[in-house]
Amino acid sequence: MVDRVALADFLSRSRARLAPADVGLPSGSRRRTPGLRREEVALLAGLSVDYYARLEQGRGPQPSPQLLVALGRALRLGEDERDHLFHLAGHVPPRRHGVLAHVRPGLLLILDRLHDVPAQVVSDVGDVLAQNAMAAAVFGDAGGSGRRNLLLRWFTDPASRALFPPEDHEALARAHAAGLRAAHAARPGDRRVAGLLAELLATGEEFAGYWERHEVALRRSGVKRVCHPVVGELVLECEVLAAGGEDQLLLVHTAAVGSESASRLELLRVVGAGV
Known part of the structure; x- marks a missing residue:
């Protein structure tokens, strides 16, 4: 009540x-x-x-x-x-893990201060727990329940996949499946992990094929290319930082100083996602 x-x-x-x-x-x-x-x-x-x-x-x-x-x-x-x-409000508080996982206020303050680069807090199973305005402008707003999980978006939403060059699709798909493998082994019996796996297996043969490879890998820092529909290609360095523990990561994307990608990011920051 x-x-x-x-x-x-x-x-x-x-x-x-x-x-x-x-x-x-x-x-x-x-x-x-x-x-x-x-x-x-x-x-x-x-x-x-x-x-x-x-x-x-x-x-x-x-x-x-x-x-x-x-x-x-x-x-x-x-x-x-x-x-x-x-x-x-008459509800049972969410568990410490899962899609409703709590993001510390200090971490949210960091997101607020990172106003000129895309940054978001992501769980170990790809749930976007928080993002700043620049991340929404580059990767899309993850506020809707159907868009909160990166893996579901990748394997079910062609528009989300189109943000990345076709030649990168194989590596990204394998990385998504390998990351879920790591979380599945680390948290056996976790209902969020099991539920997400069931949803992905139901999407068709593509994810099932990657899952059967039994590849395991955690999210790592590296270069990410984004085909933005408004400002063009962005070449971003993705830094992966531990946030609220091993099950939460802070992803910060930056462009090389003086690069074309840096100029395009600045344009996106000024005009926003709705150019």
Whole structure:
């Protein structure tokens, strides 16, 4: 059952604790009250301002777990605070692993500061747990449930695969399958890993063929080529950094200083994904 009064109070107080700089937003000069505005939280969480306002007013329907995850990230809640938010909304908090895995507030702050390069936090099974605006502009917005997993996008969405040169497809497909093999062995019995594997095997013979090779490999740093539909080819150096433990990785993509790819990234940063 939703505790609407306590939920409204917790959201309001959590919002008041944050300064715009804490979430990568400009401070502005006409703030009459401390903290973020409601419209800023709504923007960060991907909600309508009206819906978020009704939550703070103790009205509206019960928030879904996916919405609560988005609010927790927008408000930079720690794990205990995130779990409290779920309890107030009448839901069981998510497990520490899986698609709803918690991303630490400090890591989200790093994403906010990396405003000029694509960066995202990815789980060991390819779930995009958080991404900055540049990552969305280069690789596509992973906010929708059907786009959150990189492996499912690769093996089911031709548009996602078209972002990469055809000559790179074989190596990328093998790397996706090999990474899932490593996670499957490291976390036997994990429902998220098993569920994802079942979904991928049901997609057809292509993934099944790669899976049968029994290749194992973790995500590594290296060069990645992207065929962006607006700015053209991008040659990016992908750095893979441990984030929230071995099951979460921070992927940061940079272009060589002075290169054509650097100029194209800057153009994309200025004009955004909707050129």
